[in-house]
Amino acid sequence: MQTRDMTSGPPARLILQFALPLMLGNVFQQFYTFVDTMVVGQALGVGALAALGASEWLTFLMFGLVQGVVQGFSVVIAQRFGANDEEGMKKAVSGAIFLSLGMAAAFTVLGQLMLRPVLVLLHTPEEIMGLSLGYLRILYGSLPVAFAYNLLAAILRAVGNSKTPLQAMTISSFCNIVLDILFVFGFHLGIPGAAFATVLSQVLAALFCFIKLQGSGLLSGEQSLLSLNQETCRPDRTMLKEQLKLGLPMGLQNMITALGGLIVQSVINGFGVVFIAGYTAANKLYGLLEIAASSYGYAMSTYAGQNLGAARFDRIGRGLKAAGLIGTATALIMSAVMILFGRPVLGCFLTGDGAAAAAAMEIGYHFLQVLALFFPLLYILYIIRSCIQGLGNSVLPMVSSIAQLVMRTGCALLLPPLIGQSGVFYGEVCAWIGADLILACSYFYWMERLRRL
Template sequence: MKAQRDLTTGPIGSTLIAFALPTLGSNILQSLNGSINAIWIGRFLGERALAAASNANIIMFLMFGGVFGFGMAATILIGQAWGRRDVENARRAFGSAIGLVLAASLVFAVLGWACSHAILVALATPPAALPLADAYLRVIFLGLPAAMVLVLLMMGLRGTGDSMTPLWFMILAVVIDTGLNPLLIRGIGPFPQMGIAGSATATLIANAVSVLALTGWIMWRDLPLRLKGGEIAYLRPQGALVRTIVGKGLPIGAQMLVISAAGLAMVGLVNREGVETTAAYGVVLQLWAYIQMPALAIGAAVSAMAAQNIGAGKWDRVARITRAGILYNIVMTGVLIVAILWFDRTTLGLFLPAASPAVPIAQHIGLIASWSFLLFGVTMVLFGTVRANGAVWGPLIVLFVAMFPVRLGFALAIRPLLGADALWWSFPLGSAVTTLGAWLYYRYGPWRRQRPLMPGAARPPRMEAAAEAPAP
């Protein structure tokens, strides 16, 4: 499989799946990494530590969303520029994004480290898990800059059609992280015994090594986004690019924050059901991470393909890319849902002892809510397409309405009647509303009339006709 792909030519289906598979592999490895780390924590340190890591990881996702939008906006800029064969502007966008993301992640790391205890208290983290969660979260915050730059490097490469290089360096990060986890948790050999903080330290080291190695590889192999000589100045964000990246990145980041805030609110409700339910929910989240992997991979591939084709003015391919993405998502996500539910006791047994009271709770949660990820996959494709042309406010509004008035509103209103089941049934309801809103925006929204994102770029061919054409 070639690393670099031209996403503006050739058959839609095979090009999409060939580009998405390495991204899916990266997602599998990332989720597998988190699951293996959760196994180490659960087996070595117990349910309280597992509940603590679950709370801390959701907070980390919230902080990650604060700077992720910049990277996504840069990826769209890179994709559109690459579709026009405008290598210079692709590098300018990449450099500005690196500078912005590095600065923002440093700020978040400092603030997060200082406020981790207060954040966990506000989240209603169970008192028994609070000290462990605080120790874990502080180290995770210290590793945020390396983690964010690594993600941005991988996103930028995918914007140029290269999904293989990120896969290799994700493998490197996972090998280091999973290998160091038990050594630093238990203090095996010359390594210090750090408990739950050792798991976070392993992640920090893995990300730092991988970002340095990937940077060196990009320079050594002279990959398209390498910056050398006078191009190093591109790392100092340029005014026009900063306005574009921030203008598009903040709403994209806000989408992540909406999802994260809704997740935090849900965790707060789950925590009130007791440690067993919190641990069960944390394990189910681990399994859901696998179920949503095809949606995330194919959604990212659709966004990259659509951005390049929009940049090239090939609007006739965009609708076909979207339809292919939806079909692949339904098939792949459906297979995973059936497999995980069929073997749920086996998979849950990896995280919890067979006799744990959390096991039947986790099985119950999975049966009620796991199927909603079919709808999630459709939403990711539709949002990926419209976002490829810089349309970010429509998806943000749809997500906000679905997450808060609908999902959390339902959970709070029905909880007196259904108890904890109201929390689990709120997931398919929220997903259905999100998918409906995404389809309405894709079908009738004004996203096709967006102007080119790159400052100074020419309007792509046939843009005027595409803006007036009916939605496919």
């Protein structure tokens, strides 16, 4: 299986070569929710679409936590890979598996207990409460599957392989499309059918990554990263502490982001089903166009981690500059897509009552216009934050997430009384600005500290 050493060669080329397969893979991964939403909106109408929207931030709350902690575990693997520390890599992989098993069990139970009280707390309209709850119970029950896929994909990315996760997501996303159509249109299972399609498709992705890892020898055989003997299978306490030190703040960072989203969602829920539907449809396109940003972030995290392990500090700054230029150019293209193609894409989700669908369309397109004006700020945020995380610091990025929380929720609570319901849209932009300012200062501070060690 291919791995990639990112400690030598042109930074821009390395980052692009690593990010492009991730980008395609993440596009397919977004199809899980994108197709769910499109099929539900077309088959079941505005009310069902609003039910998915009301559950969106609760979905991100738990699954963002999973992705964050696992990404933190994998930073340690990338650092050991960059340092050519084979024994350290084995301990890091073993520790990541041990921690993921425990967290998967705990989060699954906790998630099921919290769902209904939180939906009530968010002022979810009664007419969509049952639909949202049923959808979320199925997704939260699949958390062990989410841990399995994210961990296996993170191990692959840590050693420079971004193609296998792409292949996994390509296969599973096509499966998801077929199952969505079959369960919702064919078997008339409604929103639960869309949820089951998502879960089964992610099972397929996890199995594919596992089979590839087994075949490559990274998880089996005498020279594997996880040699099956008593010494390497026993969790190493020092390694577990190091991985938790990185993983927990990164998971909390996503939870902080989700908390801000939940507060915004509670405000939006008060505006009624039509506003929820328009906001949800716009968020789906926003999520697709955000994918390149997260892909550059993953590439920057691996790049920074490997070069830190190799003590190549000069390359880290060059890589960050290259990624920033690439990200800005990409973001401008995505802004153009939102402006030029926003309405046709929103039309893929909104159907049913003509007046309601038209009103939802205007709400969604206004949101896209606001995002498009400032989209490069989001890409810079992902790149700098991931760079700092790859350098072994997950606390400073978490501080930036707290700034996002304050700005996003502050705007959502204060602006609507002043300028109307659209005031909630500006919370996203203000959150990006606040986080970027903190992250830029954090990067220079942390690099200077590392150079002095």
